[in-house]
Amino acid sequence: MTRSAVVVGAGVLGSSVADRLARSGWSVRHVEALAPGHVRSGSGDESRLIRASHGADALHTRMSRRALELWRELDPALVAPAGVAWFARREDGWEADSEATLTACGVPCERVDPEFLFPSVRTDDLAFTLLEPEAGILHARVACRALADRAVAAGAERIRAVARPDGERVVLDDGRVLEADVVVWACGAWMPALFGDVLSLRITQQDVFYFAAPGAWATPGVPGWVDYDGAAYGLGDLDGRGLKVAPDVDGPPFDAETGERRVHPEHERFAREYLAHRFPALAGTPLIGARTCQYEITEDTWFVAAPHPEHGARVWLLGGGSGHAFKHGPALGERMEAWITGAEAAEPRFGLGPRSADTSLRTIGEL
Numbered sequence: 001m002t003r004s005a006v007v008v009g010a011g012v013l014g015s016s017v018a019d020r021l022a023r024s025g026w027s028v029r030h031v032e033a034l035a036p037g038h039v040r041s042g043s044g045d046e047s048r049l050i051r052a053s054h055g056a057d058a059l060h061t062r063m064s065r066r067a068l069e070l071w072r073e074l075d076p077a078l079v080a081p082a083g084v085a086w087f088a089r090r091e092d093g094w095e096a097d098s099e100a101t102l103t104a105c106g107v108p109c110e111r112v113d114p115e116f117l118f119p120s121v122r123t124d125d126l127a128f129t130l131l132e133p134e135a136g137i138l139h140a141r142v143a144c145r146a147l148a149d150r151a152v153a154a155g156a157e158r159i160r161a162v163a164r165p166d167g168e169r170v171v172l173d174d175g176r177v178l179e180a181d182v183v184v185w186a187c188g189a190w191m192p193a194l195f196g197d198v199l200s201l202r203i204t205q206q207d208v209f210y211f212a213a214p215g216a217w218a219t220p221g222v223p224g225w226v227d228y229d230g231a232a233y234g235l236g237d238l239d240g241r242g243l244k245v246a247p248d249v250d251g252p253p254f255d256a257e258t259g260e261r262r263v264h265p266e267h268e269r270f271a272r273e274y275l276a277h278r279f280p281a282l283a284g285t286p287l288i289g290a291r292t293c294q295y296e297i298t299e300d301t302w303f304v305a306a307p308h309p310e311h312g313a314r315v316w317l318l319g320g321g322s323g324h325a326f327k328h329g330p331a332l333g334e335r336m337e338a339w340i341t342g343a344e345a346a347e348p349r350f351g352l353g354p355r356s357a358d359t360s361l362r363t364i365g366e367l
């Protein structure tokens with residue numbers, strides 16, 4: 001018998017689940033208020049890093065490797081094969097933990113001289129640089145749309161409407177009421193407004209900046225990079241968009257629906273100072289673009305992927321991307337199918353219970 005699902009949200013997480021279920025023969029209705037990867041969604045940016053390093057955490061290391069495989073299977077052109085370099089400020093920090101975990105999981109990585117990777121780079125504050133040569137840059141918005149479109153090609157019906165929960169039912173703003181064997185809510189930064197009574201997410205403003213750079217800074221060529229202890233990451237000039245620098249400090253609280261998309265002056269200052277510090281030849285180069293986005297952060301930066309406590313396995317909540325849903329999306333979609341059907345027990349650390357704030361899967365810093 002064909003099983004049915006309603007998936008709400010066509011960001012990378014909702015699209016991953018809709019795609020996975022539709023391709024497994026489920027009858028899927030995929031509800032989205034606007035469009036997959038629209039500009040206010042977390043999935044609406046042009047580029048996202050996809051890397052396997054997650055410190056000592058093997059679960060996310062393996063899941064991101066699987067996701068990379070699945071993105072390439074969807075379309076190899078979605079991933080720019082640039083590699084990602086980690087600027088390690090300590091011998092015994094996140095990068096050393098990552099190196100050990102990557103090696104144990106069979107993921108290639110090597111310590112390199114960053115002067116071979118970047119046209120100009122400051123290294124006097126670095127203990128070493130770890131390169132993940134098989135990591136890359138995902139063409140994020142395009143990739144999100146490609147997933148959602150493949151779901152439709154596999155038979156999913158895409159419905160453009162705003163949805164609200166009514167017990168196990170999904171009520172649309174056009175008056176329709178949808179019922180299904182399983183409902184998955186994957187509404188990114190909009191989750192607290194819908195399910196604030198059962199899940200805890202902080203929504204923060206995150207800004208990314210694009211700077212003018214000469215041709216030698218093109219990515220691929222120049223890899224993506226992350227400075228975990230410096231709370232910054234970026235990449236070279238991908239497709240002529242400019243060299244990207246993103247402060248990874250937690251920004252101020254943000255409302256994805258009503259917030260004005262104006263960058264925070266402190267974020268711009270941070271990005272300019274980081275650029276001048278790490279890549280001295282680019283100090284003072286013009287800012288040519290910027291974009292305001294939002295994180296939806298759980299206390300420990302692990303995802304939420306759990307049944308709603310009042311509706312058993314019929315209603316699932318999926319979110320809390322915490323700055324890393326692209327590097328796991330399609331693999332998480334695969335796991336979600338197994339959890340929804342009961343083929344596997346859901347990951348307990350993605351549950352709705354209390355979280356400890358003492359771990360983080362992304363860089364953390366202060367302004």
Ligand SMILES: Cc1cc2nc3c(=O)[nH]c(=O)nc-3n(C[C@H](O)[C@H](O)[C@H](O)COP(=O)(O)OP(=O)(O)OC[C@H]3O[C@@H](n4cnc5c(N)ncnc54)[C@H](O)[C@@H]3O)c2cc1C
Pocket residue numbers: 008009010011012013014015031032033034035036037038040041042043044047048049050161162163164186187188189190206207208246293294295318319320321322323324325326327328
């Ligand atoms: C600056 C920045 C940098 C990042 N860098 C990386 C990175 O390098 N690598 C990485 O892996 N990740 C990165 N991320 C994180 C990643 O982009 C997000 O985790 C991911 O896009 C979130 O996807 P989502 O599907 O949960 O939510 P969204 O993409 O926000 O999608 C939610 C969707 O639900 C829809 N929706 C909401 N409410 C309703 C409703 N009531 N009815 C119908 N539809 C509704 C919305 O319209 C939206 O389309 C970054 C994020 C930011 C902001």
